[in-house]
Amino acid sequence: MNRPHKSLRALWRTCIAAVCTVACVVGVAACGSQDSANGNVIKIGIKFDQPGLGFKKSGTYEGFDVDVAKYIARSMGYSEAQIVFKEAPSKQREAMLQNGDVDMILASYSITDERKQAVSFAGPYFVAGQDLMVRTDDHSINGPQDLNGKRLCSVTGSTSAVVVKEKFAKQVQLMEQPGYAECATALFSGIVDAVTTDDIILAGLASASRGRLRVVGKPFTQEYYGVGIKKGDTKLATEINDAIEDMIQDGSWNRAIEENTKGTNYEPDWKYNPPTPDEGE
Structure with a gap:
């Protein structure tokens, strides 16, 4: 099982402490x-x-x-x-x-x-768009269709994990955590294989990981x-x-x-971005 570098564990402890x-x-x-x-x-x-x-x-x-x-x-x-x-x-x-x-x-x-x-x-x-984040050296997951039998982390009460399980991967093993910093720590440690939520949230987490995590880049919803x-x-x-x-x-x-999002090679889905704001509702 891969263990996160000491400095990376400290980084995520700092993230979690900020929440508290x-x-x-x-x-x-x-x-x-x-x-x-x-x-x-x-x-x-x-x-x-x-x-x-x-x-x-x-x-x-x-x-x-x-x-x-x-x-x-x-x-x-x-x-x-x-x-x-x-x-x-x-x-x-x-x-x-x-x-x-x-x-x-x-x-x-x-x-x-x-x-x-x-x-x-x-x-x-x-x-x-909802996407997946994996360890940078893991190339076995290239989209939600590759999650069968994999361990997936999302935040308690999130609809993101439900979407994956219902639409793509019936056999996914779901771990729920109180926040995405905890999910990222589980991903570093090898406890889970992927984290799922909106792509820009994942990009921020990947940026904070200093190159150890990456966003798959295959969004499958629009938010x-x-x-x-x-x-x-x-x-x-x-x-x-x-x-x-x-x-x-x-x-x-x-x-x-x-x-x-620097350092992640993240790009928004240009089919939808930048959006055109509506007048009022």
């Missing part, structure tokens, strides 16, 4: 500022535990979702010091918007008809990432869509993708 130490949800730049005291801030929900998308690291925030959020906020007239990032766990996103805890959410938040019953969306700003906002706020949706279009046109969107 999220008590301070206010960005350091915004904490205690006059803008914050006066309420002149914009509150944005992101993930804190997804390298490459939304990741909290030593009181700062990084990832593609974060870069898009900052671009949108700037276009609306907010400085970076006026952005308050809050953790937006998947199960709490609709409630956070409905309760006014945040003004918008960018947290690998797929646009679905079911969610549109509770909240509105701007965007999409990215189209992800349209939107900016969640309060139900019916068409004015805000239009502002956000304008900002997304500007980000795509001036090259910032491409640069953000490259920066947050």
Whole structure:
């Protein structure tokens, strides 16, 4: 059984620790500022535990979702010091918007008809696809059709593993973990053969692995990432869509993708990317 390098185990322990130490949800730049005291801030929900998308690291925030959020906020007239990032766990996103805890959410938040019953969306700003991540030296898995008899890791409650099992691999052995950092650690260790979720999430994890993991690059679904906002706020949706279009046109969107997935040879599915944001819903 392959064992992960000591430094790599430390890297993933750091990732996992970041998930557990999220008590301070206010960005350091915004904490205690006059803008914050006066309420002149914009509150944005992101993930804190997804390298490459939304990741909290030593009181700062990084990832593609974060870069898009900052671009949108700037276009609306907010400085970076006026952005308050809050953790937006998947199960709490609709409630956070409905309760006014945040003004918008960018947290690998797929646009679905079911969610549109509770909240509105701007965007999409990215189209992800479910894919697989394997060890770099493993060439036995080239797509979901190769998973029969293999050990697969996904996050508890995720629909990703269900999709694979129902559509492609009846004999897959599923391990569920609380987060993708734990799945990546299991993959390093040889406990599992592959990890599955959206390709851009996997690309962020692969980038953090320093070349030890790779994304297979055969996406088999489409997930349209939107900016969640309060139900019916068409004015805000239009502002956000304008900002997304500007980000795509001036090259910032491409640069953000490259920066947050560097070292992985990852490329989005150009058949669907970059997307064209809809006006409102």
